[in-house]
Amino acid sequence: MADSTHTDPATSDTFARVAEFTLTRPVEAFPEQTLEAAALMLLDTLGITIGAGPMDAGRIARDGAVALYGTDQPGTSARMMFDGRRVSLAGAGFAAATQTDNLDGHDGYNPTKGHIGVVVVPALAALSETVDDFSGREALATVTVGYEVAGRAGISLHDTACDYHTSGAWNALGVVAMAARMRGMSAEQMRQAMGIAEYHGPRSQMMREIANPTMLHDGSGWGAMVGLSSAVLAENGFTGAPAITIEEDRVAHHWDDLGTFWQMEHQYVKPYPICRWAHAAIDATRALIREHGLTHDQIAAIEVNTFHESACLFQGMPDDTSKAQYSLPFAVATMVAHGRIGVEHITGDGLTDPLVAQIVDRITVQEAARHSDRFPACRVADVVISTVDGRELTSGDVHARGGPEAPMDRDEVVQKFMEFATPSLGAARAGAIRDAVLGLTQPDARFSDLGALIFDAP
Structure with missing residues (x-):
């Protein structure tokens, strides 16, 4: 985005709309x-x-938060999720968002080319430690505010910036909106916090991380940290330049439908803890295997045709968890070998699985222009499987499951939660969290019904 910007009456109206939506709209x-x-x-x-x-990235992030951001100052400190140690608001947000970001199974929104819930949930938990208890429905309204503001900030940034930035570059603004609503900030304080967060948000290049997968992932740990830091700074009088993803005249139209079109209802859910760009290829392969009753030893070769960004994912066998989550051939091979992709496949012995390695050698990936033309509105791929008996099986164009084009139903999402939560927490505590979250929609629910379950270490 250009360094030289200006505001006009239209952009002033835009911020006023955002402030009204964030600060005064009732549940x-x-x-x-x-x-x-x-x-x-x-x-x-x-x-x-x-x-x-239990993954290394989460452990390092939590220990790092204690070392770097440890404090018990009233009003600006919080316990870390599923850990219990108290650090600053910014530290708690950073730790949980970094932890979540490093298991690439969290939701996303196609038009932003990125992720929102990864910062919204850590921010909600951390901020809840600094305010009086509130209703479950207010918690869900605040979650919605975070998604709606962050999503539009992301679209605005991608529409005007010359590079493809990670989610942390824009989801920090959704965190500010949540903090402003929960902590009773004024519109002017929120405006300054938005400006601080956008200015200091991590304008990190997504394709650098794709080419060299690490624990940096999508920059969302820093997005959460910057958003919460900015809110506290603005409350204390620190000022920031206007957030141009909201107030610059070129992006005003992206905010016109705030409060009428609900992005919250159009997020995608990931069936696998793998970069979303690989999911269409995984699902196309999965469909062919199921349709034809194939086993791995019946497959001679798999040809994947996908969009450009997907074709740039890591090739070959990964040697760490970060690369595993950004590797399309590894993900497809794991689906062929095991019929599913879980945490055990992208960590530990899963990284040296000899059967998966054999199948990876049979996979080729190439870009198809028709798939690239539809990105980021949708993630589409097609797969051709050649069998050892000479057949050539084609999937046709397949949308990644879990989004508006091929949604997962409510029961599937709940089942996914239990699959990921139970190994660490046990069935009883995981089930209690499930019931508390789904019960937040009830008129008599309080956030503390959930809050009592999400801070103690497993």
Whole structure:
């Protein structure tokens, strides 16, 4: 985005619309189906946060937060999720978002080319430690505010910036909106916090991480940290330049439908803890295997045709979890070998699975222009499987499951949560969290019904 910007009456109207939506819109003005979608995405993201807890990235992030951001100052500190140690608001957000981001199974929104829940859930948990208890429906309204503001900020950034930035570059603004609503900030304080967060948000290049997968992932740990830091700074009088993803005249039209079109209802859920760009190829392969009753030893070769960004994913066998989650051939091979992709396949012995390695050698990946033309509106791929007996099986164009084009139903999302949460927490605690989250839509529910379950270490 250009460094030289200006504001005009239209952009002033845009911020006023964002402020009204964020700070004064009552829970009753949020559609029921939107709040239900918020509860389901909250549950889905919590499952990934829990499942990621034992992984190295989450452990390092939590220990790092204690070392770097440890404090017990009233009003600006919080316990870390599923850990219990108290650190600053920013540290708690950073730790949980980094942990969640490093198990690539959390939700996303196609037009943003990125992820929102990964910062919204950590922010909700951390901020809840600094305010009085509130209703379950207010919790879901606040979650929705985070998604709606972050999503539009992401679209605005991608529409005007010359590079493809990670989610942390824009989802920090959704965190600010949540903090402003929950902590009773004024519109002017929120405006300054938005400006601080956008200015300091991690304008990290997504394709660098794709080419060299690491624990940096999608920059969302820093997005959460910057958003929460910015809110506290603005409350104390620190000022920031206007957030141009909201107030610059070129992006005003992206905010026109705020409060009428609910992005909250159009997130995708990931069936696998793998970069979303690989999912269409995984699903196309899965469909062919099921349709024809194939086993791995009947497959001679797999040809994947996909969009450009997907074709850039890591090739070959990964040697760490970060690469495993950004490897399309590895993901497809794991599906062929095991019929599913779980945490055990992208960690530990799963990284040296000899059967998966054999299948990876049979897979080729190439870009197809027709698939690239439809990105980022949708993620589509097709697969051709050649069998050892000479058949050539084609999938046709396949949308990645879990999004608006091929949605997972409510029961599948709940089942996914239990699959990821139970190994760390046990069935009883995982079930209690499930029931508390889904119960937040009830008129008498309080956030503390859930809050009592999400801070203690497993």
